Amino acid sequence: xxxxxxxxxxxxxxxxxxxxxxxxxxxxxxxxxxxxxxxxxxxxxxxxxxxxxxxxxxxxxxxxxxxxxxxxxxxxxxxxxxxxxxxxxxxxxxxxxxxxxxxxxxxxxxxxxxxxxxxxxxxxxxxxxxxxxxxxxxxxxxxxxxxxxxxxxxxxxxxxxxxxxxxxxxxxxxxxxxxxxxxxxxxxxxxxxxxxxxxxxxxxxxxxxxxxxxxxxxxxxxxxxxxxxxxxxxxxxxxxxxxxxxxxxxxxxx
Numbered sequence: 001x002x003x004x005x006x007x008x009x010x011x012x013x014x015x016x017x018x019x020x021x022x023x024x025x026x027x028x029x030x031x032x033x034x035x036x037x038x039x040x041x042x043x044x045x046x047x048x049x050x051x052x053x054x055x056x057x058x059x060x061x062x063x064x065x066x067x068x069x070x071x072x073x074x075x076x077x078x079x080x081x082x083x084x085x086x087x088x089x090x091x092x093x094x095x096x097x098x099x100x101x102x103x104x105x106x107x108x109x110x111x112x113x114x115x116x117x118x119x120x121x122x123x124x125x126x127x128x129x130x131x132x133x134x135x136x137x138x139x140x141x142x143x144x145x146x147x148x149x150x151x152x153x154x155x156x157x158x159x160x161x162x163x164x165x166x167x168x169x170x171x172x173x174x175x176x177x178x179x180x181x182x183x184x185x186x187x188x189x190x191x192x193x194x195x196x197x198x199x200x201x202x203x204x205x206x207x208x209x210x211x212x213x214x215x216x217x218x219x220x221x222x223x224x225x226x227x228x229x230x231x232x233x234x235x236x237x238x239x240x241x242x243x244x245x246x247x248x249x250x251x252x253x254x
Contacts, residue, residue, distance in 0.1 A: 011040035022141030024055040039073040055252045063244040079248040087222035088239035098205035103162035126189025131227045169194040174210035183216025
């Protein structure tokens with residue numbers, strides 16, 4: 001397995017972490033911003049993406065905290081606002097278990113290339129028709145990016161495949177930052193032929209079980225503001241809304 005490590009970019013007192021989400025696609029996480037330095041940080045990040053032959057850069061901003069000039073800085077550099085996300089949180093100890101799930105779950109046996117390719121193919125199928133799945137998303141590259149992100153658990157226990165009647169039906173990626181105790185369900189999905197059976201509830205709950213096994217204390221997760229089935233799952237499982245984010249994307253040759 002190989003994936004690009006994250007990289008710190010800085011300019012005019014601002015600092016951010018440039019994360020490789022998948023081949024050629026990056027995310028920028030701001031670490032520190034001085035007054036008027038957001039544009040300079042964007043310029044530094046875009047220069048780094050260009051130097052790595054990247055094709056896209058994603059930036060997420062809190063709708064409650066975004067200064068008015070941030071949108072103009074993004075637009076001036078060719079970013080487009082593509083979506084709004086809702087993020088939730090809950091204490092892991094209070095989340096329901098999946099003891100009576102109809103799915104049979106197994107973590108990946110290892111992170112060998114062929115194992116990850118198989119999981120990547122299932123991830124591609126689960127992403128088909130999912131509002132959270134991007135046009136340029138590719139399962140294997142996403143898995144490599146998830147497992148390369150600094151500070152998060154990255155072993156085979158972070159990826160689980162659920163089978164139904166002997167066939168792969170669902171996939172969950174769950175990871176924990178042990179320095180903060182916060183866990184995330186990085187991705188969950190159900191194969192198209194298995195949808196409409198209420199399996200999403202059990203897939204979400206298995207993600208909780210994975211976070212518990214990895215020692216998470218708090219869960220944070222999110223989805224698009226128009227993804228009604230996923231919003232209903234967060235509500236069903238007692239997760240409270242934490243924040244709303246705007247997603248902005250720059251694409252090469254827009």
